[in-house]
Amino acid sequence: MAQRDPFSAGGGGSFPVLSEAADTGEARRVLVQVQDAFRKNDYERLAAFYHDDIDWIFHGPQSIFPEVGHRRGKTEVLKSLAALNALYRFEQYDTEQLIADNSAAASVANVHLVQRATGRIIQCKIASFHRVRDGKIIEYRGFTDSFDAAEQVRGREFPI
């Protein structure tokens, strides 16, 4: 099989083409809604935008953030988000940039979290990639400067 050119229109590569029927702008509309729900801590609304079969990864150290990592299925993702919410309160989620095509969207957001146990404020940027199918997120990949975030969570610099 010929290798798909990831730079051709529609992206691709190892990511499956998930929705040929997705209308132009669907991914952007979904992401704007999801980010608004996230910003308002509206987890019920947020849940409605996750596909039952979502494949979700937030890249970070499990030793500091056991709530992140690889999750499969809406139930597991919602459990992770609930666990995060129990430890941190999202104070700010400002979208710095949003890039979208028909069925995929990526964003960078400035995020402020409050660690409930200490009141410590953690500031970070979160980069996110989403695939959308049938108006719901079927695939998510999240990134942050996890070393910096981990130091903020522990409240000290790590010896290196």
Next chain:
Amino acid sequence: MSEGGTRETVRALFDAYETRNFDRFAGLIHDDIDWVIHGPMAVFPFAGLRRGRPAVLQALAGMALTYSLESYVPDFVIVDSDRAAIMADVGLSQRATGRLLRFRVANFLRIEDGKLIEFREFADSFDQVEQALGRVVEL
């Protein structure tokens, strides 16, 4: 800028990067570039904010002194007007030890006048640090 123009510039940038064609890559960097690789400068001195083409080229030269690029495989590319977002699997070889670092990166680019004017890179920097040091970080 059109999406087609953005896509072609992005493709040219990553072709030049992947083939280690430094001069061609340098020619696609805007004089007024705003560049950030998010990560700890104590471990990766080439990370952090760089403004202007000379500063970016200096950072890249610094990276090349300590690491050689083994692979850069993009598998998710979104182009939207003058911006692009890319996810890729990267392999870097640490020259001093021969250690191979493997990680996934998220790159966000903005193109102006056919050149890269804004660049942001994100990765699981905690994992990158442990791979670079060859040991776990003491918590």
